[in-house]
Structure formats: C-alpha cells, structure tokens
Amino acid sequence: MNETLPTATAPALRDILMPGMEECAQPLEGLLYLAEWSEDLVMLTNAQGDIIYTNDAVERVTGFSREEVLGSRARVWGYELDSAQQEAIWVRVTTERKQHQATVRNKHKDGRVYDAEVRVVPLVGANGSVKHCLVMERNVSDARQLERAKREFIALASHNLKTPLASMRWYAEMLLDGDAGSLKQDQREYIEEVLQGAKRMNDLIHTWLSITSIDLGTYTCEEKRVAVETVVERTVEELAARAQSMQVTVTHTPPVSPCVIIADEEVLHTIVHALLKNAVKYNRVGGSVSIELKQCAVGDECGGRVFTSEQVLLAVHDTGIGVPIDEQGMVFQQFFRGSNVEQQQSQGAGLGLFYARELARLCGGTMWFSSSEEGSDFYLALPTPNKKTRS
Amino acid sequence: MARALQIKLQREGFSATTVFNGAAALEMVSKESYDLIMCDLIMPKMDGFHVLEGLRAQGSTTPIMIMTNLSQEEDRQKALDMGACDFLVKSDTPIAEIIARVRKLLD
Numbered sequence: 127m128n129e130t131l132p133t134a135t136a137p138a139l140r141d142i143l144m145p146g147m148e149e150c151a152q153p154l155e156g157l158l159y160l161a162e163w164s165e166d167l168v169m170l171t172n173a174q175g176d177i178i179y180t181n182d183a184v185e186r187v188t189g190f191s192r193e194e195v196l197g198s199r200a201r202v203w204g205y206e207l208d209s210a211q212q213e214a215i216w217v218r219v220t221t222e223r224k225q226h227q228a229t230v231r232n233k234h235k236d237g238r239v240y241d242a243e244v245r246v247v248p249l250v251g252a253n254g255s256v257k258h259c260l261v262m263e264r265n266v267s268d269a270r271q272l273e274r275a276k277r278e279f280i281a282l283a284s285h286n287l288k289t290p291l292a293s294m295r296w297y298a299e300m301l302l303d304g305d306a307g308s309l310k311q312d313q314r315e316y317i318e319e320v321l322q323g324a325k326r327m328n329d330l331i332h333t334w335l336s337i338t339s340i341d342l343g344t345y346t347c348e349e350k351r352v353a354v355e356t357v358v359e360r361t362v363e364e365l366a367a368r369a370q371s372m373q374v375t376v377t378h379t380p381p382v383s384p385c386v387i388i389a390d391e392e393v394l395h396t397i398v399h400a401l402l403k404n405a406v407k408y409n410r411v412g413g414s415v416s417i418e419l420k421q422c423a424v425g426d427e428c429g430g431r432v433f434t435s436e437q438v439l440l441a442v443h444d445t446g447i448g449v450p451i452d453e454q455g456m457v458f459q460q461f462f463r464g465s466n467v468e469q470q471q472s473q474g475a476g477l478g479l480f481y482a483r484e485l486a487r488l489c490g491g492t493m494w495f496s497s498s499e500e501g502s503d504f505y506l507a508l509p510t511p512n513k514k515t516r517s
Numbered sequence: 518m519a520r521a522l523q524i525k526l527q528r529e530g531f532s533a534t535t536v537f538n539g540a541a542a543l544e545m546v547s548k549e550s551y552d553l554i555m556c557d558l559i560m561p562k563m564d565g566f567h568v569l570e571g572l573r574a575q576g577s578t579t580p581i582m583i584m585t586n587l588s589q590e591e592d593r594q595k596a597l598d599m600g601a602c603d604f605l606v607k608s609d610t611p612i613a614e615i616i617a618r619v620r621k622l623l624d
Binding site: 280281282284285287288289291292293295296297299300303305328331332339345346347348390 | 528
C-alpha cells in the first residue's frame with residue numbers, strides 16, 4: 127500500500143524526547159516515527175539505561191504517562207527480578223551487545239500484574255559501543271488467558287463427558303465378569319450392547335475433542351522418528367478380526383526401503399487406522415484391501431499427482447462401494463456420510479476422514495482420493511524428515 | 518466411579534479406601550500408610566497435580582497411579598515428571614487392565 131504518512135508526526139518526535147536528547151532524533155527519526163504507530167510499548171534508552179523516549183502505548187501498557195516514564199531507569203524486564211539481576215541483564219545488553227528477550231511479569235501502575243514479552247536491543251554507534259537501547263514490550267496477558275481458557279475448556283469437557291462413560295464401562299465390565307452374580311444369556315447380550323455403546327460414544331467424544339483442540343490450536347504432539355511400516359502393520363493386526371468378519375482380504379506390500387518420518391506415532395496411528403478401517407468397513411463382503419507403502423522421489427507420479435519433494439506415500443486401495451461422484455467433493459468435510467453408505471450402515475458420525483486429514487496436516491502431510499463404483503483409492507503423503515514443511 | 522473401582526479392587530482381594538477430593542487425600546496419607554495411591558487429576562478442592570506436589574513435599578514415597586480422562590500428552594508427561602509411576606485414561610481402559618496394572622505395581 128503506497129500511503130503517504132502524515133508529515134506532522136515526525137517533527138513532533140523531537141518534542142516528546144527527554145529534554146537534552148533532541149540530537150537523537152536525527153538518526154533515529156525513522157525508527158521512532160514507526161514506533162509512534164506501534165500497538166506495543168516502544169522505549170529508547172541512553173547508554174546508561176535512562177529512558178529518553180517512549181511511544182504512546184506506554185500509558186496503555188503500563189499505566190504510567192510519558193512524562194512519568196521519561197528520565198527514569200528502564201525496568202521492563204520484570205518486577206520480580208531484584209536489582210542485581212536487572213543490572214546483570216543490563217550489563218549483558220550494553221557490554222556484550224546481546225539482545226535480551228524474555229517473557230516476564232510486570233506490574234501496572236494500578237498494581238495489576240501482567241505477562242509481557244520484552245525485547246531489549248542494543249543500538250551500536252559508529253565507535254562500536256552501545257549508544258542506545260531499544261526496548262519493546264507487549265502485554266500478552268490476554269493472549270495467555272485465552273490460551274488457558276481454551277485448555278481448561280478441553281480439559282473440563284473431556285472430564286465431564288468421559289467420566290460417566292468410564293463409569294458405565296466399568297460397571298458393565300464388572301457385570302459381564304460376574305461380579306454381581308451370573309447373568310442369563312439375554313442379560314449378557316444387553317450389557318454387551320451397553321458396553322459397546324459406551325465405547326463408541328467414548329471414541330466419538332475423543333475425536334470431537336481432538337478436532338476442537340486442533341481448531342483452538344492447543345493440540346499437542348510428541349514428534350520423533352517413526353517407521354511408518356510398523357504403524358501400518360500394527361493397524362492391520364488391529365483390524366484383522368473386523369476384516370475377517372466381513373471376509374475382506376487385506377494384503378500389504380512392504381516398502382523396498384524403510385519409510386521413516388518425523389511424527390507423533392499415535393497421531394500417525396490414528397490417521398492410518400481411519401484409512402484402513404474405512405477401507406474394510408465400507409467394503410463388500412468377500413472384497414479386498416491392498417496397502418502400498420513407498421518412498422517417492424521428486425518427479426514420481428502416484429495417485430494422479432506428481433511429487434515435487436521427497437515423500438512417504440501410503441496408498442490404500444479397496445473394492446468397496448465407493449463414493450458417489452456428485453458427493454466426492456465433500457468426503458473430507460465434517461459429518462459427511464455417503465448417501466450409499468447411509469442406506470447400508472447405521473453407525474458412524476462422519477468425522478473419521480475429516481479428523482484424519484486434520485491430523486495429516488498437523489504432520490505436514492496431505493491426503494486425497496479417487497473413487498468409483500468399483501472401489502476407492504485413498505492416499506496419504508507425508509514429508510520425509512529433511513523435507514518437512516507445515517501446510 | 519471411584520465406588521466401582523473400590524468394589525472391584527475389594528473383590529480382587531485388595532483393601533481399598535476412597536476419598537473424594539485432593540485435600541482429603543493428602544490428609545489421609547499423612548495419617549496412614551498405603552501401598553498405592555490411585556488419583557484423578559480433576560478433583561474438587563485440590564487437583565491431582567497439587568496432590569502429587571503435596572505428597573512429595575510430605576516426603577511420601579508411595580507409588581501414585583494417575584487415572585484421568587485427560588488424554589493430552591502434556592498432561593501425561595507432566596504427571597510422570599512430577600513423580601507419578603503410571604498414567605491411564607479411565608474411559609479407554611478396561612477395569613480388568615487397571616487391576617492388572619495394580620498387581621504389577623504392587624508385585
């Protein structure tokens with residue numbers, strides 16, 4: 127944007143500098159001019175640490191007026207630090223000419239304590255010594271409070287929604303174990319239904335809370351080197367009984383070389399589980415699922431895409447009922463269930479693929495698919511360790 | 518659900534006592550010794566992290582198993598860093614597995 131800045135502001139800077147410091151205005155005029163537009167507190171000190179300039183934000187952030195602040199010693203690095211600690215920071219900035227950056231607790235004029243991000247930058251003169259220090263401070267209390275509120279929301283929702291389910295689950299398991307006496311066959315079946323319902327509800331709540339957590343930016347991952355092959359094998363084993371009950375054959379082509387990525391193993395497991403579970407669940411009786419895992423180089427073509435960086439590719443091919451062509455654009459949307467699926471399967475919330483793709487994005491990966499009445503092919507591409515980028 | 522666990526533990530041959538807030542737990546542990554403490558994270562009056570802190574401050578070396586419905590990795594890590602010897606998500610764990618973990622810890 128080519129906007130002409132008002133000319134009245136720059137000369138006025140000379141008037142807001144501490145008396146006797148007017149000569150500073152010339153070389154620093156541009157910098158201080160910008161500071162006047164800043165929402166954050168910006169101050170300039172002399173080499174001794176006396177504040178010779180501050181912008182308008184000082185009153186909003188600290189409660190002190192410009193007049194009260196000018197000439198005083200900068201103590202923006204936290205009221206909790208004693209004078210010796212403050213002096214040590216000052217010496218490091220002015221003598222070693224190193225920037226100081228920290229999140230501290232400061233005190234407002236009215237006594238309120240607030241969290242602040244502070245940066246102190248030494249400005250070195252022509253002779254190599256520190257001539258001024260630029261001090262910037264941002265009040266981050268609101269941002270931190272919001273962050274805490276988000277985390278508390280997830281924690282309380284998780285606790286309050288899952289605790290009754292855990293209780294149902296445990297009592298149902300105790301009844302099935304015969305802890306309250308033996309059960310008749312139909313009583314056992316009913317309690318099995320209660321137990322399965324509680325487990326399904328628990329999974330749904332877990333998925334919903336995880337999606338909310340991703341949305342709020344509070345989802346945490348523990349990243350490390352993961353062999354994708356291991357996760358695929360584990361998931362195939364977990365789904366073996368389900369596949370067998372539908373007479374679906376699952377085949378797996380191991381990669382030529384190990385496929386390693388940097389990711390949270392449980393997150394990766396959730397993604398792979400969602401893809402393989404869908405391939406089995408929405409298959410035909412007697413159908414098949416084939417899993418292909420490989421390392422793709424730049425220029426390789428797979429699943430209709432040409433790779434522009436090295437990626438690990440997981441391809442899941444199934445002979446299932448497919449996604450109707452006019453609904454394919456909605457496959458990764460929340461609560462989407464294919465119209466052909468809804469006629470056959472009563473269970474499912476339509477969150478699995480949406481959740482899996484959100485998690486894949488967290489891992490820096492991408493997910494796509496193609497589908498026809500003969501089946502679907504789902505692809506998951508994840509960056510190799512040295513190529514990882516967040517999308 | 519503490520009652521469900523207490524019944525199950527007693528049926529499996531353990532002696533189990535329950536309290537329903539963190540402050541009461543600290544008070545109990547200061548008066549009597551236990552082989553294992555099973556503690557939630559979200560509780561009235563004092564949460565599980567403060568209980569962990571308080572127990573260690575009292576010098577208690579009793580193993581502590583955290584049972585919670587908070588499943589974020591950072592909660593697990595924080596509890597383990599603060600001295601919990603086990604961490605499980607209640608709604609994901611069959612009660613039989615909890616008993617098996619208790620036996621393992623007390624063996």
